Amino acid sequence: MLLEKQDSLPMNVVELVQFYEQDGQSISYSEDEMKSIWYAYDFARAAHGKQQRMSGKPFILHPLSVSKIVFELGMDSDTVIASLLHDVIEDTDISLEQIKKEFGSQIAQIVDGVTKLKQYESPGSSDAESIKKLFLAIVDDAHVIIVKLADRLHNLRTINPLPRDKQLKIAKETLEIYAPLAERMGIWSLKGELEDLAFKCMQPETYQQIQYDLEKSRDEHRTILASLIDQITRKMIQSQFNPQEFSVTGRRKYIYSIYQKMQKPKYSGKGIDAIYDKLGIRIIVNTIPECYAVLGLIHSEWAPIPGEVDDYIGMKLPSGYQSLHTSVKYGPNNNDIVEFQIRTAEMH
Structure with a gap:
C-alpha cells in the first residue's frame, strides 16, 4: 500500500525500512547508514512541521516519497539523505550551513544543487535545449540531477490537486526538459514514467485510447x-x-x-x-x-x-x-x- 493512502508516517527505523521495502526491493544499506537515513527523515519531518501540500496531506510525504524513488534507483545512502532534505532550505528556516553541520559537506552540496536548480524551473523561455544545457553546466554532480528528476516524478504522480494550467505547464516542462535529462543520464525507467505521466496529463483521451488498445x-x-x-x-x-x-x-x-x-x-x-x-x-x-x-x-x-x-x-x-x-x-x-x-x- 502506498504511504499516501496510509494514516500514519514511519515512526521508527523499522517502519521506515518497511516503507522503502513495500514494493519488494530489499534494503542493502548498513545499519549505520539506515540510522543516518532515519535521522535525516526525522530532521526533515521536524523542519517541515505542519506544512501541507495542496492535497492537504503532510508535506513530509513528498520528500519521503522522493527518497523512495531515489532508493529504488539504487542510489547510495548519501543521495537518499539528500533527497529527504531537498526542500528544507527553500521551504523552512534551516540554512545550508546547518545542513552541512548536521550531515556533512557532500550531502549539503547535493541539497544546495537541487535548491539552485529550482530558480531555472520556470525561466519563461521556449528554448528547452538551452535550459537542459544550463542544468548540466551548473551541476557538477550527477546526484543533484537524479534527486531533481525524482522530485519531478513524484510531483507528476501527485499532480491532480493542482490547477489545470499549472498541470499543463509542469507536463510540458517534463517532456521538454526532464525526460530528455533522464534519457541523457541513462535512467530509462525514470524517463518512461516521466513521459507517460506528462502525456497522460496533456492528452488524457489519447493516452487512455492507447492504453485501452x-x-x-x-x-x-x-x-x-x-x-x-x-x-x-x-x-x-x-x-x-x-x-x-x-x-x-x-x-x-x-x-x-x-x-x-x-x-x-x-x-x-x-x-x-x-x-x-x-x-x-x-x-x-x-x-x-x-x-x-x-x-x-x-x-x-x-x-x-x-x-x-x-x-x-x-x-x-x-x-x-x-x-x-x-x-x-x-x-x-x-x-x-x-x-x-x-x-x-x-x-x-
Whole structure:
C-alpha cells in the first residue's frame, strides 16, 4: 500500500525500512547508514512541521516519497539523505550551513544543487535545449540531477490537486526538459514514467485510447514475450549458462514511446496495431563477459537492426548506468521488433 493512502508516517527505523521495502526491493544499506537515513527523515519531518501540500496531506510525504524513488534507483545512502532534505532550505528556516553541520559537506552540496536548480524551473523561455544545457553546466554532480528528476516524478504522480494550467505547464516542462535529462543520464525507467505521466496529463483521451488498445493485446503480448523468453533461456542453457544464475523478464514499452512512433508518417492513420516494437526483454547475468556472450547469442538467433546496438557498459553514462541494448527482428517475416537489455546483477 502506498504511504499516501496510509494514516500514519514511519515512526521508527523499522517502519521506515518497511516503507522503502513495500514494493519488494530489499534494503542493502548498513545499519549505520539506515540510522543516518532515519535521522535525516526525522530532521526533515521536524523542519517541515505542519506544512501541507495542496492535497492537504503532510508535506513530509513528498520528500519521503522522493527518497523512495531515489532508493529504488539504487542510489547510495548519501543521495537518499539528500533527497529527504531537498526542500528544507527553500521551504523552512534551516540554512545550508546547518545542513552541512548536521550531515556533512557532500550531502549539503547535493541539497544546495537541487535548491539552485529550482530558480531555472520556470525561466519563461521556449528554448528547452538551452535550459537542459544550463542544468548540466551548473551541476557538477550527477546526484543533484537524479534527486531533481525524482522530485519531478513524484510531483507528476501527485499532480491532480493542482490547477489545470499549472498541470499543463509542469507536463510540458517534463517532456521538454526532464525526460530528455533522464534519457541523457541513462535512467530509462525514470524517463518512461516521466513521459507517460506528462502525456497522460496533456492528452488524457489519447493516452487512455492507447492504453485501452494495449490492454486488448495484453494476452497476445504475454504469449509473444513468453515465447521469446523461452527461446533465449533455452539458448543460454545450451551455452552452459546456469539457469539459477540468470534471469529473463519481459514488459511492454511505455505508452508515450508508442504514441511518438504513431506520429511518424509511415504509421499515419494505421493505429497501434502497425507499431511492431512494443515489447522489451531484460536479461540479468553475473559478469560483464557474460553480458557480451548473451548479446552474441541474441544476434545469432535474431537479426539485429543496424544502428540499434548500444554499449553502455564500455561507455558508462553520467548516472553510472550500465547495460547493453539491442533491438532485433523476429516473427514469421521478421516484421516485429523487440528490444533486449543485458546487464549484471550489480548494474541492476
